[in-house]
Amino acid sequence: MAKEPRVGLFATCLVDAMRPQIGFAAAKLLEDAGCIVEVPPSQTCCGQPAYNNGDRETARALARQVIDAFKEYDYVVVPSGSCAGMIHAHYPALLADDPNYAALALSLASRTYELVSFLVRVLKLERATASYGEAVAYHDSCSGLRELGIKDEPRQLLAGVDGLELRELAGAEECCGFGGTFCVKYPDISTKMVNDKVADIEATGATTILAGDLGCLMNIAGRLKRKGSGVKARHVAEVLAGFVGGPAIGEER
């Protein structure tokens, strides 16, 4: 790349509040790959909860806020397929009738990437330099998989991690039951889904489950811990960046 791309890191509200280490892992991966990383302080939420629950006006307001916060960057990178999918796949339609923001929404959508797919597709990263001596399974989060087509990229980078053994999860493409507000609106259905997911994870014999979305990971980790399972849950960026010294998601400190 001719010059260092300026990347606006959209940490997502969940990463910002719950697990900052994913934000730092993302920043490290981007900086190591030659990006200038900035974190606009006016970022809050991408608007997905409002959008998915029918509150279109709030979703629009938040979309405009995100656009304002990130419009000056070459790229927007998000350590979440779901929030990246919101910006990439939904902002343009959401703001199509807004004379001031329609074009900006399209432009931002075209420059917005989920973290791992950005590393592979745009920065052409071929292997990570980290090491992780465990058997891991990767869960394909629905939005990243189906809205952004992310499937091979995380597997490609994980394959290069020293000592890591990647095991395929039966039903890797099946929803874990998180679904944003779904998990609290329909807790029993959600529990049934995450139970199936946890059974699939345990069947692989992997000791760590990885995914690219903190929402799914909190759901899966929460169920694993409630069951007393020793399987760890981590964001894929934490492993790729080598941030694996501390406790996994929901683990004792």
Added chain:
Amino acid sequence: MRSRPGSIKSNTGAALADPVLQEALAKLKTGFQAKRKIAAANLPEFDALRDQARDMKRAVLDDLDSYLEIFESKVIEQGGQVHWAETAQDARDIVLAICKKANAKLIAKGKSMISEEIMLNHWLEEHGLEVVETDLGEYIIQLRKEPPSHIIAPAIHLNRKQVASAFKERHKELDGDRPLDEPRALLDEARAILRQKFLAADVGITGANFLVAETGSFVLVTNEGNGDLTQTLPRVHIVLASIEKLVPTLEAASLAVRLLARSATGQEMTSYTTVTTGPKRAGDLDGPDEFHIVLLDNGRTAMMGGPFEDMLRCIRCAACINHCPVYGAIGGHAYASFYCGPMGAVLTPALAGLEDWAEMPDASTFCGRCEQVCPMRIPLPRMMRAWRERAFERAITPAATRFGLGVWGFVARRPWLYRTLVNLGMPLLAMLAGKRGRFAQLPLASGWTKSRDLPAPEGKTFLAQWEAYKKGGQR
């Protein structure tokens, strides 16, 4: 118009606690899902056909009036009669009048979801007619006085033992001690009984998978051949079809047929694919004397030109249902609607009103698998979201959800307030969780913590730490 009492929320507990249902639903993965995958992989042009089918159907819907007119004139030309039903009641009245005029006592029925939609059996029985479902699955649930739990596999929620006991209870004329342990024995018994019904029926009623404008024909696919017997043996045949079943040509119908079975059951084609045009002609060996087509609107015209028009491309293959994780958890009866799963979540509010049915589009994780497998490329999540928008606008969305969203929206739109709150709240929560790093219980989060621990925040927020890191120059 509920086909069963309750709501998804109130029916979930029973559905999850039903071991037979859960066993049946677990088989979706190795059954319909796996078979569809293989069938799709074996047809390299599968995705291209989906595009063609979508475009074909879009063109039909853009000009539906003309196609319906052509279809009507062709049916009449071929000796059939066409009846237009604007509402469910119109359709029930038309069907009943035809049956009365034919002095009918016994009606044989092929499987038809529209007849469920308009609750036809109940209506006919109320008026003194005997109605017998001839599709095996439909026959079984008719004996048990249940609605279907799946649009193509109506009795998927039952096991062999339950079928045997339904047969023993309802086939009272047979020896009570007969062995019914083997599927073959069940099949033989149903076949023997249904055969008498086919021969004795005065009127046959079927649905239609496709109506063909250029010829006035209709296409019916089945795996049991019961649809063919239902339409050829009785004196009078009534086809009950909704207006969006129309395709322009036989060529277009064959395109849709190629997608239908592959998407539904993973078959290349169903065992029987029958194209029928008009009643029996002079010299024909079989076929009905009278051929009626009842064209039902029941709210479909109102879907045209709006956000739900794409739903009218649906060919009722059930691929979305077979791949839906919510359906996979609770089965079809829990929806309490004649249509279930993602297709039902879009269609039911359109046909029966959002006020009563807002829960259906709400009960989805938006995982998007339904759209991924839909042969007609119907954007099901987009349309469920459109229903949620209407529910929100009309204040049908539950108060708790509206309140939660309102608070979140208010805070998220004020970055300074948002930062203040998370910067205060997260370290506090982290401290409360202590060394354990998670919560087993948390006020206001019982929906989560009933079955899951809630991972606790690490402490300071990312943005606060990032600022410190940038100032201090080190992480």
